[in-house]
Amino acid sequence: MNEILGAYNSQASSQVKSNAFSLQNGRVLHISVHKLVGEGMAEVSSSGRKFIAKLDAPLEAGGHYWVRVHQNEDALSLSVIQKSSGEQNSKHVAQALIHQLHNQPADKVLINAVTQFINNKIPVTKELLHFASEHINTGNLKNRLPVLINMLKAHQPLSEKVLLSMEAGKGPETFSKLLNLLKDRLLASGSGKETLEIIKKIQDPLQSQTSKHMAVRAMENALNTSEPFSKRLGNFELLKSLGILPKGITFQGMQEGMKSSFSKGLLESGTTAKQLYTLLSTMKNITVQNDSKGHTSILEMNQIFSELAPEVSKRGPANSKSIEQVMKLIFEHSTVKGGTFLKVGGDLIDLMSSSRKQQLESSYSNLLSKWDAQLPLSNEGKIFNMLRADIDADLMTLLKGEDLGQALKTLIRRFGFNLESQLNSQPQIAAASTTLKERLTQLITHHSSTEISELAEKLVLKMNHTALVSWEQSSIMNIMHHFPLYLFGRHTDITVQWMGREKEKGKIDSDHCRILFYLQLGNLKETLVDMHVQNRIISLSIWNEHQIVNHYSQSLIPELKESLQRMNYQLSSVKIKKPENQDSISRKKMMDMQNVSYTGVDLKI
Numbered sequence: 001m002n003e004i005l006g007a008y009n010s011q012a013s014s015q016v017k018s019n020a021f022s023l024q025n026g027r028v029l030h031i032s033v034h035k036l037v038g039e040g041m042a043e044v045s046s047s048g049r050k051f052i053a054k055l056d057a058p059l060e061a062g063g064h065y066w067v068r069v070h071q072n073e074d075a076l077s078l079s080v081i082q083k084s085s086g087e088q089n090s091k092h093v094a095q096a097l098i099h100q101l102h103n104q105p106a107d108k109v110l111i112n113a114v115t116q117f118i119n120n121k122i123p124v125t126k127e128l129l130h131f132a133s134e135h136i137n138t139g140n141l142k143n144r145l146p147v148l149i150n151m152l153k154a155h156q157p158l159s160e161k162v163l164l165s166m167e168a169g170k171g172p173e174t175f176s177k178l179l180n181l182l183k184d185r186l187l188a189s190g191s192g193k194e195t196l197e198i199i200k201k202i203q204d205p206l207q208s209q210t211s212k213h214m215a216v217r218a219m220e221n222a223l224n225t226s227e228p229f230s231k232r233l234g235n236f237e238l239l240k241s242l243g244i245l246p247k248g249i250t251f252q253g254m255q256e257g258m259k260s261s262f263s264k265g266l267l268e269s270g271t272t273a274k275q276l277y278t279l280l281s282t283m284k285n286i287t288v289q290n291d292s293k294g295h296t297s298i299l300e301m302n303q304i305f306s307e308l309a310p311e312v313s314k315r316g317p318a319n320s321k322s323i324e325q326v327m328k329l330i331f332e333h334s335t336v337k338g339g340t341f342l343k344v345g346g347d348l349i350d351l352m353s354s355s356r357k358q359q360l361e362s363s364y365s366n367l368l369s370k371w372d373a374q375l376p377l378s379n380e381g382k383i384f385n386m387l388r389a390d391i392d393a394d395l396m397t398l399l400k401g402e403d404l405g406q407a408l409k410t411l412i413r414r415f416g417f418n419l420e421s422q423l424n425s426q427p428q429i430a431a432a433s434t435t436l437k438e439r440l441t442q443l444i445t446h447h448s449s450t451e452i453s454e455l456a457e458k459l460v461l462k463m464n465h466t467a468l469v470s471w472e473q474s475s476i477m478n479i480m481h482h483f484p485l486y487l488f489g490r491h492t493d494i495t496v497q498w499m500g501r502e503k504e505k506g507k508i509d510s511d512h513c514r515i516l517f518y519l520q521l522g523n524l525k526e527t528l529v530d531m532h533v534q535n536r537i538i539s540l541s542i543w544n545e546h547q548i549v550n551h552y553s554q555s556l557i558p559e560l561k562e563s564l565q566r567m568n569y570q571l572s573s574v575k576i577k578k579p580e581n582q583d584s585i586s587r588k589k590m591m592d593m594q595n596v597s598y599t600g601v602d603l604k605i
Helices: 002-018 087-101 108-119 126-135 141-153 160-170 175-189 193-202 207-223 229-241 251-269 273-290 295-314 320-332 334-350 354-373 379-398 401-415 419-425 427-432 436-446 450-469 548-554 557-566 584-594
Strands: 028-038 041-046 049-055 064-071 076-083 471-473 476-487 490-504 507-521 525-534 537-543 570-577 597-599 602-604
Touching: 028 076, 028 087, 064 087, 076 087, 087 108, 087 126, 108 126, 108 141, 126 141, 141 160, 160 450, 175 193, 175 450, 175 476, 175 490, 193 354, 193 401, 193 436, 207 229, 207 251, 207 334, 207 354, 207 379, 207 401, 229 251, 229 354, 229 379, 251 320, 251 354, 273 295, 273 320, 273 334, 295 320, 320 334, 354 379, 401 436, 401 476, 436 450, 450 476, 548 570, 557 570
Parallel strands: 049 076, 537 570
Antiparallel strands: 028 041, 028 064, 041 049, 064 076, 471 476, 476 490, 490 507, 507 525, 525 537, 597 602
């Protein structure tokens, strides 16, 4: 993202340098009068260049005027067209500029556009007139002209792609709607399998958490001898489909299969002796709390602790013997009782290699597609859907902030907002990861369906908007992300903006920053959360038109304060603010996200 913006800025700078300032006879300029030097002469400037010229009418020092150049052998003189204020005067200047710089006759749309450029103090060039005449017409004047003006004020390049991207970012179509439409069209056409896989992962951002919980619960149920055989068998078949157990294993060999599979997995991932020690400590603590008869297993644990201690001090990987001993304890002793396995099993999967965890997610995704569509369900399918419903319910109440944060990071990476930047700066990393943006660009150029390629292009343009409105200047960063968020059967488009000083390359200082969250919620509708962080002290302002937000938020503040304290942040205040009218939240969002200024390291509001 930063590299894209850097390229844009350097391009704009080179254009400015290559266009020499000239005072051809008849040229129209916007000048500032600095001082009068006598005999009708004045020191003026235009486009940052100062010069002395003769004036055909008395002007005021400090004033701004539109003038026409008269160049002859003896002197340079300027005749005033109009003082640069007033709608009627701006129209006269617009007509004069169009007459001078544009070869085609001026229509009402172009005059209107140039008038707005003048009123917004935007320099009018031949290139800008040509661009405006090509891309602004009666049908899009109302919506597109403000977008173009904002582009020019932000010094963005005069490009059709940039204009369309900026327009798409402000358009009424949501990411969620466009993504669902594309998915439906791809399914109907029977094409774009790779794109559909990425869309599925985006629409299930908690897939890593859900697949992990699914595997742990299936192991717990399959090992629990107090469960009916049919339920244990269904969970056993599910474990094979998830890749936890090899396909050819029998039910009788299930326990040995689990020990062997996880022993190999921990060796493969390079699990350290310290990590194994921590896993065993967790198991011992829970065993002591939940199983007063677990003396034998506790004695075995203490023996392994003593053997692991020297290895922990060396800070190296755990040896195969220690890993096998710990796996034997986990899968043979009392960890299934009292829900112990839910904790230990989750930690166990966390220690597996990235490739194994990705395989688990992929297998879960395949089962999700299979059992969502297939009727009647097999025993395995019934077990899968039953576990999935329980897991979704638990995640709604037990999901930790760091888990959700990690899911959001993964979600943003899967979109590939900064694909072009990564291709430029980290081509090997970009080549190794497949993102939605990469797949969309392939659909645009290669798919036979015009409707699918147009939907893909709309999504790419919407994704480009976030890079265009993000910027890095000096040590200050402004990073914008806009994406759909799917959680627990509901979805919404979310806009998040991070603003603050750059602590290290590409990272915002988390001690001093500002974060804006703009949400469209099902019941609460438009909601803006404005979060200020100064010296790790947080103040929150929540904008919503419903008075009930204030009532419900009070019960959540103590838990929020406690959670922030665990991360070494202090919550100073939470203010619930009701907007004056329905449009004020959207208007405040646009103002806050476009007009950003800083004084020192702090945000000036």
